[in-house]
Amino acid sequence: MMDVLTPIVVLGLLSAASAGFVVGWWFRRRQMAGRELTLKRQFDNRLSAIEQDARQMLERARLESEAARRKIEAERDRLYSRLSKLDPEGSGIVNPSRRARLSRTRTVRKRHMRPAAAAERARARASSESDDLTRIKGIGPAFEARLNEMGYRTYLDLARWTSEDLDTLGKGLGARIRLEEWSDRAAELHSRKYGT
Structure with a gap:
């Protein structure tokens, strides 16, 4: 009876090992996909934050340059006024x-x-x-x-x-x-x- 049981046990162990390998591979794959998805989300969030910061900096620079332009124009007008008085x-x-x-x-x-x-x-x-x-x-x-x-x-x-x-x-x-x-x-x- 031992001779009959040995191949069945070996076959059972091999199929259990194969099933364990497949299940482990599937879990590992899901885990990697989850990490990849998490990293992609983090990257996208960071990229959108950088883009938003860049837009804010550009808007701030535009406003500052506009203020400087108005200040220069006011000074130019003041100088022309002084010249016209002279x-x-x-x-x-x-x-x-x-x-x-x-x-x-x-x-x-x-x-x-x-x-x-x-x-x-x-x-x-x-x-x-x-x-x-x-x-x-x-x-x-x-x-x-x-x-x-x-x-x-x-x-x-x-x-x-x-x-x-x-x-x-x-x-x-x-x-x-x-x-x-x-x-x-x-x-x-x-x-x-x-x-x-």
Whole structure:
């Protein structure tokens, strides 16, 4: 009887081991799928949190840049208002009657001095046209337009800036601008263009 029972017992043990292996594999697979699902959910939650933080940061940056733009525009308007008070006629940066009362501190260099007839010819030619102020390093198209609005259209206009003009322009346009260098460069360009 033992001979008959041995194969049955061995077969039973093998089928139990196989069933245990299949059940263990199935449980392990479910456990792995559960972990994978949990990790995927955590990843998705973290990703959505990061996206929400990024949207909030972008919105905050947009609001801050908008506030800064409004502040800059207000300052620009305030400066234009001050400039218009200094020069109500709009012919230059400083009212001529006020300019006459101001003392001249800028010394005129010899290369800027010309005979009266040549100066009049140059003035007549310069007043009838406008020069390309963007050839002066530091002046771009936008800044050239601002200078044109203020009445400075030619190299000669810039070359004639007095120290008072430089002070007023420096306050109105910002300290970073190298106005005196611009004035010197404008004088060189005017001399080259008109030969005076």
